[in-house]
Amino acid sequence: MSGRTHHEDRPTLLPLPVTAATLLEDRAELTRTRELGVLPAGVHRLRLGPVTPLVVDHSLRGELTAPDTDTDTGAGSGSAGRVLDLRVVRRWTPQPPAAVTGGPGADASAIERQVHELSEQLRRAELEVARLTSRVAVLDQLLADLQRAITEGTGAGEAQPQAWAEELDRAEVAHEEHAEALRDARHRRRRLQEQLIAAQQAWEEAEERPMVLSAHIEASIELPDGVGEGAELVVRHLTPCALWRPAYRATLTEEGEPQPQLLLERDAFVWQRTGEPWQDVRVTLSTARPTRAAEPPYLAPDVITLRERSSEERRAVEVDLREVEIPDVGPEGAGAEPAALSPVLPGVDDGGEARSLVVSRPLSVPSDGRAHRVALGSATAPASVELSCAPELAPVVVRTTRFRNGSGEPLLSGPVDLVRGGGFVGRSELRFTAPGATAELGFGSEDTFRAVRTVTESRETGALTGRSVRGREVGVTLSRFAPPDAVPVRVVVRERIPVSELSAVEVRLDKDRTAPPPDAVDADGIVRWELTLAPDERRTLLLRYDLVAGRGVNLPD
Known part of the structure; x- marks a missing residue:
């Protein structure tokens, strides 16, 4: 490689490929490396590229590393020089021909398609001409060697006229055939060149090629004396249109094992449409958000005023119902199937701590904007399988699997492809799971069960005490349709009752009218029954509870 000094007008454009990429939630940090070769001491100006026009200018930074310097840590024994200036130069240029971009769109x-086809035919014709030219040259050499051998043999008195005649005839016939083929190939090439020129002229007259935005980096560096071959220029910058998201594949194995086993494969989806392909790039996946703390949040004024309550407000208390999601669903929580995934691409949930995942092998990611799946690792863990039903959420029985995260690393939130019995059964979502914590996945509904839920409400108010009592009766009928030889199975049914936060409102579970008695009722109001159903068996559950409010308390409708 040869560099040009600062007084020259237009240095040569040198390649600056992407060698490492750190993918973030909504952007990427790219690392580009260029070996400088042997350059004299002094100031040099380099044109590097082409690079993506999406380079974030204020994030551009570079450094020179000596041959014994670690590019990741910057540690080294000698100084490789200084980077005086880095800037991105963008310009609009005509769109390159299809032969350069890989074909017409x-x-x-x-x-345009005709021009591309003629270009391909001309390229093949030139290869054919080169092949035949080499073959004819070999045959010319063969004829010269045969003639020299005949001359030497005749002078030495070793005449073999019959053998010489046969060899000369074969060589001349082959030479004539290949020479004729070479003349035809050259004629075909000349005809294709004329057709291509005519097609290109027609294309230029009929259409105007659109302009595309291209970019390169201009770098001014200063090299000291004694910098040998092996010094590198390392350039780092941010770019949008590149991101990643975690993904999983869970395979449940129940047959042939004393305990069900769950194989969880950790993957990542990688997207990039920066305008340049990445070839053999070291990829790191990070959950850091470098721009979140760049600007403080806007604080809106919150004005609190005091006023005297009216006499009616003093006499009455307004009560409202609200839905609260239980943040930690453990073995005693609800086992309903997770909600459907949002069509909007969610963010990366890392539990509040930035984490980095290193891909073990270099990746090649084209700039096509499509999701490319990358394997990160896998782990097998024992699992507990439960048939659970939450009729208030869905009238189905779901096969729920719980397992402990024993990988030593947290499991980030992401979609999960579910595989059971050797086939794909659906897609679920895995919530953030810390190391050692229990995670839960729903492996779809069981078609042999059907649940029907009914709700009946009643209201009464005491004439003397003024207390209002609102009763609610929930009935659940669970049926199983299975062959007669099927074994009985255990199903866990969960319902809920409200939990009061006011002393003026009391929630009473009517144990006498609740049949059968529930197996457990937790502090969050989750009522649980454990039922064993045989084939073609039907069970009916009845849950009765009352909301009791004192005088002056208005219960919601």
């Missing part, structure tokens, strides 16, 4: 015109 789907919206290309007929004349």
